[in-house]
Structure formats: structure tokens, C-alpha cells
Amino acid sequence: MKLRQFFRVLSVPAMVPIIVLTSCSLEDHPVQVESSTITIENVLQAQPLVESGTFKGAGTPPVILPGESVTIHFSAAKGEALSFATMYGWSNDLFFAPENPGIVVYQPDGTPIEGDVSAQIKLWDNGTRLNQAPGAAVMHPGVPDLKNIMEVVGTDAQGNAYLPVSKLMSATLKYDGSSYFTLTIKNISGGTANETPFSPGVWSVSHIAGGNLLNAAPLYSKAQPTANGLTSIAEMGDNGPLSTYIAGITGIFTPLSPILVVVYTGTESPIFKDGEADRGEGLTMLAQRGNADPLAAALKTKPNVKEVYVLHADGTNVLLPSIGGQPGGKVSQVLNLTAGDRIAVATMYGFSNDWFFISEGNGVDAAMKGDISSMMGLYDDGTAINQFPGAGITQFNLAGTPLMESKPIAPVPNPNMFTTLPPVNQMIKVTLQ
Structure with a gap:
């Protein structure tokens, strides 16, 4: 609670004084802050x-x-x-x-x-x-x-x-x-x-x-x-x-871009909404190029956003998938949370034109604990023409230049016109402890 006082006005008959009740100070009822650690992993079992x-x-x-x-x-x-x-x-x-x-x-x-x-x-x-x-x-x-x-x-x-x-x-x-x-x-x-x-x-x-x-x-x-x-x-x-x-040995191979994590309050995600056009606040850069910095900067200006992080994997920057039995990339961040906070995670499906993983709907209640991967979805930003994931000449991370289009943000179908993807929780794992 940010205000030190709140007021309750009682409606009373005429000539009766209005009674003003004053709250106790925050020092008597301090806001409870809890530390949690969020961990994001690329758990894709990659194929060559x-x-x-x-x-x-x-x-x-x-x-x-x-x-x-x-x-x-x-x-x-x-x-x-x-x-x-x-x-x-x-x-x-x-x-x-x-x-x-x-x-x-x-x-x-x-x-x-x-x-x-x-x-x-x-x-x-x-x-x-x-x-x-x-x-x-x-x-x-x-x-x-x-x-x-x-x-x-x-x-x-x-x-x-x-x-x-x-x-x-x-x-x-x-x-x-x-x-x-x-x-x-x-x-x-x-x-x-x-x-x-x-x-x-x-x-x-x-x-x-x-x-x-x-x-x-x-x-x-x-x-x-x-x-x-x-x-x-x-x-x-x-x-x-x-x-x-x-x-x-045929299938999906993709890194995850540096991970964006945002802590916020409210009834809507500050990043996106299924079915609307990209807001032009930096999501396109994340979805097409894996660059979360412009979106992070835009989020920091929003009044309901409390903290924004961009997490880079040590050594590789991106989170690589599991290759040859070796574990995939992993990043973690300690979050200071209060009651009512929500968390959203976003990262690019690296070998695509403009697909991105994101916490669905209004993100995740910060009070949740454990594996919250089931609350992640894979979306098409609608700003670049799609090609076969991992085999497209205009995919930015495969030395290409995306070809622009303008469509509403929508879930990526599975199967889709190119291939069948693993379930989302077999590509990205998110844990809150």
C-alpha cells in the first residue's frame, strides 16, 4: 500500500457531522515483501x-x-x-x-x-x-x-x-x-x-x-x-x-533469446494482448531479432510496472537447447514480490521470423510456486512473413532480413503449415521458487 492514509466517508442525514476515520500508519502494518527466484530453461531436445x-x-x-x-x-x-x-x-x-x-x-x-x-x-x-x-x-x-x-x-x-x-x-x-x-x-x-x-x-x-x-x-x-x-x-x-x-534425428532446433521478465500489477499484461496488433513498444524487436532491450525500456515507463529484467545466459548470451545430451541454457533472477504482483516472461523462438514465447493472458500470480511452464504460450507477432522454422532465408538469426506484414498477434498453430512442434513445456521451462 503506497498511501499512508485512507479515508472513508459515511453518508449521514443533514446536520449530522461527517465522521472521518484515519488509518494506522504503514509502520504498524508494513507491506510484506517476499523474495522468489524465477528460473527459465531451454529444455528442447534438439535435433540436427x-x-x-x-x-x-x-x-x-x-x-x-x-x-x-x-x-x-x-x-x-x-x-x-x-x-x-x-x-x-x-x-x-x-x-x-x-x-x-x-x-x-x-x-x-x-x-x-x-x-x-x-x-x-x-x-x-x-x-x-x-x-x-x-x-x-x-x-x-x-x-x-x-x-x-x-x-x-x-x-x-x-x-x-x-x-x-x-x-x-x-x-x-x-x-x-x-x-x-x-x-x-x-x-x-x-x-x-x-x-x-x-x-x-x-x-x-x-x-x-x-x-x-x-x-x-x-x-x-x-x-x-x-x-x-x-x-x-x-x-x-x-x-x-x-x-x-x-x-x-529430424526436428526442431532453436535457441531462446535473452529472457525478458517483468513484475507488474493490474488486470492486463503490459506487453501484449492476444488478437490485437503489436503495440509498437519493442515487442517486434524481441519477436523478430531477439532484442528485448527496447521493450524493457518501454515497460519501465509504465506506471503499473515495478521491475524489468533482461537475462542473458553466461557465455552464450542466448539459451541454447539440449544438444547431444548436454543440458540446455538456463538463467535465474531473484524477484522481490508483494501481494498482488504478477509476472510475465517473454523470449524469441530464435529460429523463426517473429514467433515468441510469453506468459499467456495476464501473466502469472507471483504467489504461485513451482513449475509454471503450463502458463506459457507460443505466439506469432504478425509483423514478419513466416517461413519454415530453422530453414528460412529471411529469418534474422539465420543471416536474413524479415519481410514485413501486419496481422494481429495470434497463437502459433500446432501442427502448423510447416511442421509439428513439441508441446511448449518441452521447449521452455519456467520455475518460480
Whole structure:
């Protein structure tokens, strides 16, 4: 209570004196201040691949015969690359794949690459079978071998001859807009000395963070033993085991920006309201760029705001997700709270265009204790055009420039048009003790 006195006026008949009651001083009834510690953690179990999938021919069996083609539709951010693998069908254990890390789809300046990228595709020997002369007469599975994966250039280890890959397979890249590409793979081996079907295959795109791909060799490693189900493709054209493996390492990867924590009073959040437009007080900078400072400065001018904090993780500034079993980033702050106080937390979903986590509704009653993650939501600020999270050329934290739009703030659907996200409490954890 800020006033030292309060007055109660009684309504009485005329000629009767008005009675004024004076309260006791605050020294007799001091405001109770309680210290609590708020902790925010990035609890996302991150995955290295942002997208992956399979492809196959249209017939039965679903191989890609000479003259036939298949397409791969995918999204990518600057620096990300597309990898794929498919069997040279009439061989013992050969497969086609781009050189790692895959087909890079942007120029260094961010211009999308289009056109013939066939020269980036190589022919590889899986190293698990001795090679017979390629052709329809190859006997499967053949004689076992135990060698590392090696590129086949002109001839294989047994002296069998092969045309350049660009004479057998054409690969054409087309930019579809908004960070989406289509790669068309066509079998052009018909009538050549190396005529062959292509098997059903797999494809993947790795996340990039800090300029580095999280998995620069998702399907195979040159000069290393085959692994993770690739042998099933290379020997039998079965893409099932490798597809299962890459699906298990495909998903979300995102840091959380420095955390904004505000202590306030009142019946409405001082930051936002679901369904209204961004107030122009700094939330856009948080949602698009992870910069909470402008919003913090604006909040400090509001009469019902008591304290504002921007919490940075030690060493990394942002809160990284759990990577390789290591715990994700964590920050804490001691708060001095009184009865009636409320708390709101806000942070950017780092690898998005303008998504942000925030305490829903009118924040959290400061008297609550324990895990309050269930009161967090993921929202779209409505100020930047959305792209695939973690694979968008205009996402600020992936070296892009957001493209402006103007829509009301709204919850991010899940599933959404791009992917299915984990529940919010499996991405961010908030605890009040």
C-alpha cells in the first residue's frame, strides 16, 4: 500500500457531522515483501536435421527407370544444403549422392541457385560387396567385402567402367519462393553403357547454427564405414532403415533469446494482448531479432510496472537447447514480490521470423510456486512473413532480413503449415521458487 492514509466517508442525514476515520500508519502494518527466484530453461531436445524425407518411382516396384523422374520439395536457409542417396540399381552396392554436405542452394549473397546441379552428384561404393560388371545380370547380394565408402571415378575397385554421373542422372534445382526449392532428379541412363534404374531414396537438410551445419554428413561419410541403414539402400534399394534413422534425428532446433521478465500489477499484461496488433513498444524487436532491450525500456515507463529484467545466459548470451545430451541454457533472477504482483516472461523462438514465447493472458500470480511452464504460450507477432522454422532465408538469426506484414498477434498453430512442434513445456521451462 503506497498511501499512508485512507479515508472513508459515511453518508449521514443533514446536520449530522461527517465522521472521518484515519488509518494506522504503514509502520504498524508494513507491506510484506517476499523474495522468489524465477528460473527459465531451454529444455528442447534438439535435433540436427531440420527436414528429411523419402522419394520413389511411380511404378511397381517403385524404382525410377530410365526416362522417369522424381522431385524433392524442401525449404532451406542460407548455408543449408540438400543431401540425398539412391542406389545404382544394377550394381552390387553403389549409390548416388552429392558430395557432403550436399547441394548448397544459395550464393554467398543469399541469391537462390537454380538450374542444372548434376555436376554435384557423385557415384559412391558402399564398400560392403565386391563389384561385378554393372548391368541387369548382377547377382545380389554378391560377395561380401569390408571397405570404407569411396567415390567411384571412371572405374571401381574391380576395374569396372562407369560414365560420369552427369551422363546418367540429371539434377535440376528450381526456386519456388519463400525459401522453398524443388529438386528434380531424372534418370537419363537409358541407352548408355551404364543403363540402370535408381532405387527409392532418402533426403535431408541439416540445421545451421553460428554458420556451421549441425550434421554436415547426415547420410554417409567419405572414407568411413557405412552406417545407419545406408547398406540397405546401396545393396537392395531398400530406403526403409535409413529413412527411419534420419526421421529420428529430424526436428526442431532453436535457441531462446535473452529472457525478458517483468513484475507488474493490474488486470492486463503490459506487453501484449492476444488478437490485437503489436503495440509498437519493442515487442517486434524481441519477436523478430531477439532484442528485448527496447521493450524493457518501454515497460519501465509504465506506471503499473515495478521491475524489468533482461537475462542473458553466461557465455552464450542466448539459451541454447539440449544438444547431444548436454543440458540446455538456463538463467535465474531473484524477484522481490508483494501481494498482488504478477509476472510475465517473454523470449524469441530464435529460429523463426517473429514467433515468441510469453506468459499467456495476464501473466502469472507471483504467489504461485513451482513449475509454471503450463502458463506459457507460443505466439506469432504478425509483423514478419513466416517461413519454415530453422530453414528460412529471411529469418534474422539465420543471416536474413524479415519481410514485413501486419496481422494481429495470434497463437502459433500446432501442427502448423510447416511442421509439428513439441508441446511448449518441452521447449521452455519456467520455475518460480
